Amino acid sequence: MTALARRAARTVLTIGLATATIWTAGAPSQAATSATIAAATPAATSAITPAAVSVDFTKPIRALSPTDYGIGITGYGSGSYITNDPRHRELLTDLAPGRMRIELHYERPGDHTSPIVCGGYKCDTTVTGDAWIAAIRDLGAEPVVILQVDGRQSAEVNRADAVALYRHFAASGTPVRRFILGNELNCACTPEKPEMPATEYSARFNLIADALNAEDPQVTVGGPATAWNDHSYIRTFLEGSGDRVDFLDYHDYGNGSETVSDADLLTTVVRAYETDLKAVSALAESVLGRRIDIQIGEFNSDYDDPGGARTLTHFNTLWGAAALGRILHAGAAAYQYGDKNGQLGLTSTNGEGGIPRSEPLPIYHGIGMFTGEGRFRPFGTTMVEATADTPLLHTFASDGAKNVVLVNTATEPLETTLTFTGLTAGTAAAWQSTATEWTPHHTATTPITAGKTTLTLPARSVTTLVIQEQGLSATYFDNADLTAPKLTRVDPGVNFDWGSGTPDPAIAPDTFSVRWTGKVIADRAETYTFITTSDDGVRLWVDGTLVVDAWTDHSKRDDSGQIALTAGPHAIRMEFYDSGYDAIAQLHWSSPSIQRQLVPAAKLLTG
Numbered sequence: 001m002t003a004l005a006r007r008a009a010r011t012v013l014t015i016g017l018a019t020a021t022i023w024t025a026g027a028p029s030q031a032a033t034s035a036t037i038a039a040a041t042p043a044a045t046s047a048i049t050p051a052a053v054s055v056d057f058t059k060p061i062r063a064l065s066p067t068d069y070g071i072g073i074t075g076y077g078s079g080s081y082i083t084n085d086p087r088h089r090e091l092l093t094d095l096a097p098g099r100m101r102i103e104l105h106y107e108r109p110g111d112h113t114s115p116i117v118c119g120g121y122k123c124d125t126t127v128t129g130d131a132w133i134a135a136i137r138d139l140g141a142e143p144v145v146i147l148q149v150d151g152r153q154s155a156e157v158n159r160a161d162a163v164a165l166y167r168h169f170a171a172s173g174t175p176v177r178r179f180i181l182g183n184e185l186n187c188a189c190t191p192e193k194p195e196m197p198a199t200e201y202s203a204r205f206n207l208i209a210d211a212l213n214a215e216d217p218q219v220t221v222g223g224p225a226t227a228w229n230d231h232s233y234i235r236t237f238l239e240g241s242g243d244r245v246d247f248l249d250y251h252d253y254g255n256g257s258e259t260v261s262d263a264d265l266l267t268t269v270v271r272a273y274e275t276d277l278k279a280v281s282a283l284a285e286s287v288l289g290r291r292i293d294i295q296i297g298e299f300n301s302d303y304d305d306p307g308g309a310r311t312l313t314h315f316n317t318l319w320g321a322a323a324l325g326r327i328l329h330a331g332a333a334a335y336q337y338g339d340k341n342g343q344l345g346l347t348s349t350n351g352e353g354g355i356p357r358s359e360p361l362p363i364y365h366g367i368g369m370f371t372g373e374g375r376f377r378p379f380g381t382t383m384v385e386a387t388a389d390t391p392l393l394h395t396f397a398s399d400g401a402k403n404v405v406l407v408n409t410a411t412e413p414l415e416t417t418l419t420f421t422g423l424t425a426g427t428a429a430a431w432q433s434t435a436t437e438w439t440p441h442h443t444a445t446t447p448i449t450a451g452k453t454t455l456t457l458p459a460r461s462v463t464t465l466v467i468q469e470q471g472l473s474a475t476y477f478d479n480a481d482l483t484a485p486k487l488t489r490v491d492p493g494v495n496f497d498w499g500s501g502t503p504d505p506a507i508a509p510d511t512f513s514v515r516w517t518g519k520v521i522a523d524r525a526e527t528y529t530f531i532t533t534s535d536d537g538v539r540l541w542v543d544g545t546l547v548v549d550a551w552t553d554h555s556k557r558d559d560s561g562q563i564a565l566t567a568g569p570h571a572i573r574m575e576f577y578d579s580g581y582d583a584i585a586q587l588h589w590s591s592p593s594i595q596r597q598l599v600p601a602a603k604l605l606t607g
Contacts, residue, residue, distance in 0.1 A: 048456065051414040052389045055397045055404055057422030059385040062331050064398065066098030067142060069324075069371060070335035072298060073102040073132065075123030077340035078349050080358055082135040083127055087358040088347050092139055092339065094374035095346070095367060100136045101297065101335055103146035103183060104129045104165065110157045112164040119148060119183075121190050133169060133176065142178065146225070147208065149182030151194040155204045162208045166215055177219050179212065180249050180297065181205050184227040198224070198233045202240030209244040222247035225297050229276050231283055238287040248284055251298035251337075252276065254319060255310075262315060265301065266409040267391055270322045277330035296327050298337035300344050300363065311343035312353030313362060314435045314460065320366020321462045322407045325396035328370075328383060336367060365433045368440060369405055369462045370396075375440055376431050376466050377607065379403045390414070393457070401607075402467035404428075408457040418465075420451045426469040426605065428453050434461045468607035472518040472572070476503055480577040482513045491516065492601035494574060494587035501583075513577040514585065519569040519605040526591050531560040533586040534576060540587070541573045553579050569605060 071092070073082060082089055082100075103119035106112060116129030136143040147162045162179075169176045181204070185196040196204075201224055209221045222245060224237045229250050238245060254260075254269050277294060284292045301319040305311045310319070320336070327334040340349050346364045348355040355361060365373070372378040380398030388395045393414060394407035402423065408414050418428075429445045435458075446453045448467070457463050469490050476487040487506050494516055502509040520542065522528065532538045532548050535556040540548035547561035576585040590596040 048413045048415045049390075049410065051393055051416045051457075053393070053395050053404075053406070053416055053418045054385075054387050055395070055418060055420050055423075056385040057397070057399050057402065057420065059421075060399065061329060061383040061385060064328065064379065064381050064383055064400075066096065068328060068333040069097045069367070070099040070101060070141075070144070070295070070333060071095075071097045071346065072335050072338035073100050073118075073136065074338035074341045074345075075102070075118035075120050075125075075127065075132075076338070076342075076345075076349065077124070079124070080340060080349060081124070081127060082139060082339065083131045085358055088340070089135075089139060091347055091358070091360060091364065095364065096371050096374075096378070097141050099144050099178070099333075099335070100139070100141040100339075101144040101146065101180065102132050102136070103148075104132065105148040106161050106165070109148065109150070109153045109161055112161070116165060116168060119146065121192070129165075129168075130172075137174070143176050144178045144180060145176050146180045146183050149185065149196070149201065149204050149208070151185075151196050151200070152192075155207055158204055159207045159211050163211050163215060166212055166219070170216070175216060177216065179219065179221045180225050181208055181221055181223045183225045184251065185224065186226040186228075186230045186233040189227050198236035199240060201233075202237045205237070205241050206244055209241070213244075220246040222249045222293075222295070224249070226250045228252065229280050231280070234280065235283060235287060238284055242288065245288070245292065247293040247295060248280065249295050249297040250280070252296050253298070253300055253303045254323065255302040256304045262310070263409070265310075266315075266318060266322060270319065270326055270394070271391075273323060273326040274330040277327065277332050281331070293333070294331070295333040295335060297335050299323055299327065299334055300337050303344065305343060308343045308353050311361070311363070312355070314433070314438055316362035317366040317369075317433050317438060317462055318407055318409055318460060320363035321369045321405060322366075322394040322409070324367055324370060325394055325405060325407070329396060336363060360439070362438060365438050365440060366462065369431070369433060369464045372464075373440060376429070376442075376464065377401050377403065379405070402469060404465040404467065406457055406463045406465070408459065408461050408463070410459060412459050414457040415454070416457050417452060417454045420448065420453075423448065423467065423469055424451050425449055425601070426467055428455070428465040428467050430455055431464045431466065432458065432461055433463075434458050440464070466607065468519070468605040470601045470604060471606060472516040472574075472604050473606045475515045475517075476507055477513045477515075478507050478511075480511045480513050480579055482515055482575060482577070490606055493599055493604060494585055495598050496583075496585045498578075498583040500581060509583075510578060510580045512583075513575070515576075516572075516574045516587075518572060518607065520572045520589075520599060521569050521603045521605065522565040522567055523603075524591070524593055525564075525566045526593065527562055527564045528589055528591045528594075529560055529562050531558050531588040531590070531596065532574070533558050533584060533588065535582050535584040536579050537577045538585065539575050541571075543570050551575075551577075556582065556584050572604075 105119040108114040117125040212219045370379045381400030386395040386397035392410040396405045471490045471492040474491040478486040537551040550559040
């Protein structure tokens with residue numbers, strides 16, 4: 001989005017959309033809502049277009065952690081908040097953001113006997129700052145607090161308030177240690193709050209940052225939290241604040257007051273997140289002489305969408321998934337804005353779009369296609385290279401947990417062939433969010449053979465593939481007690497005779513241990529005998545039942561146990577240690593229909 005558009009039409013957003021739109025009760029069901037959406041979007045043709053995707057698990061792009069997924073807590077819930085709404089809390093727990101951002105300040109600046117309350121324009125100040133922070137932590141997230149930098153008070157008052165607020169939470173024994181200083185001061189974006197020149201902002205930033213770091217060297221501070229990627233403002237700030245800046249923060253909405261087509265918003269505008277982030281990163285490095293972490297402190301598709309044509313339709317699921325993927329791929333963290341704020345929320349505030357209060361709005365599912373929503377395994381810890389042969393298909397992939405997110409923005413289905421490097425065989429469970437069924441649902445499990453699989457992506461849909469590789473996930477430890485992992489890999493099966501040697505140069509011989517985990521696939525419902533051959537100790541669990549327990553020093557021998565299994569996959573875990581001399585670990589099975597054999601790779605899955 002252009003800087004001009006970002007400067008305009010901010011008032012509706014900052015007032016809080018939840019206060020501006022109240023939808024009627026007795027809202028239509030999701031299915032009925034989806035039918036309305038489908039009627040409003042271009043009709044899908046019956047033709048199916050071919051597409052090709054390449055995923056290279058051997059080419060890492062960046063490391064990921066839960067803290068790269070954030071949300072803004074607004075205080076605009078019309079009485080429904082993370083502090084008191086069980087359904088809203090349940091959904092945010094399932095979404096599992098690693099950080100939650102909230103603006104807090106003293107109700108009367110400079111008076112530290114006054115309550116600490118939310119700082120958003122016309123947010124609900126009846127909820128205490130302690131309640132907000134406690135709720136964030138209870139939801140498993142790290143609190144990130146926006147501290148007041150405001151031209152209506154002196155710089156000294158802003159500094160004193162920041163220190164007092166830090167001390168207040170530190171007194172509880174769990175201090176808040178991540179702060180954003182100020183919010184959107186490069187424009188008159190918030191009613192009654194004046195714009196602040198970058199030089200003045202930098203001076204106040206330095207004053208507050210120095211004071212906070214004097215209190216606690218572990219504190220991290222960032223800014224300037226501009227309303228868009230305002231290069232001039234960011235440059236002046238960095239030139240004035242230099243090494244005091246721990247991370248950069250700016251806001252980036254897909255659209256606002258200008259006219260941008262849905263097609264452009266889903267393709268050109270979304271892809272611009274990466275180019276914009278790279279430009280800001282290069283700017284920062286040129287000024288600071290070092291790389292710096294960047295976070296998009298607010299993102300959503302359209303801050304000026306009063307009718308909800310985008311924010312209250314499945315469009316925002318597509319856009320949210322594509323935008324989040326692009327931000328992560330560019331190396332930044334992303335904070336969706338916000339948890340409650342009319343159609344910009346993660347969950348409904350007052351029945352917006354016919355969606356019941358505190359039920360998911362479309363962008364919730366866009367983010368959920370990465371985090372799993374508690375329904376499926378989340379995106380992995382390493383983003384890897386993934387490309388598509390059409391600009392209408394956004395493709396993101398991870399290792400650590402092998403997932404692929406596919407955002408089909410085309411108005412027709414795509415018959416998609418995926419080719420993998422670093423993965424030969426396994427299965428891909430497809431979870432999809434579509435215009436007729438927003439909530440992610442399992443649609444199929446397809447085999448991966450010779451590094452390929454094929455599936456159809458519905459028109460205007462998001463698909464997450466949860467890949468289970470053939471074999472077992474293996475963790476190797478350079479000791480005999482399964483502590484301090486040294487090496488992880490996928491083993492096609494358990495069939496090792498290391499003699500007096502070692503599984504890997506990183507592991508010393510004689511005193512090492514291994515844990516294999518995954519699933520074993522039973523073709524038939526019958527009683528299976530699992531046989532371990534080991535030297536030394538071994539134990540084996542199937543579906544949580546201890547089947548073999550031979551956790552002793554011994555020479556090569558067989559140990560076995562039986563368990564009745566239904567047809568299908570079952571959880572399996574095998575642990576082994578070697579305490580000297582020969583090291584042997586093997587896993588066999590037999591049943592009324594299977595003669596004793598090594599459990600083959602084709603019957604093992606990593607996930």
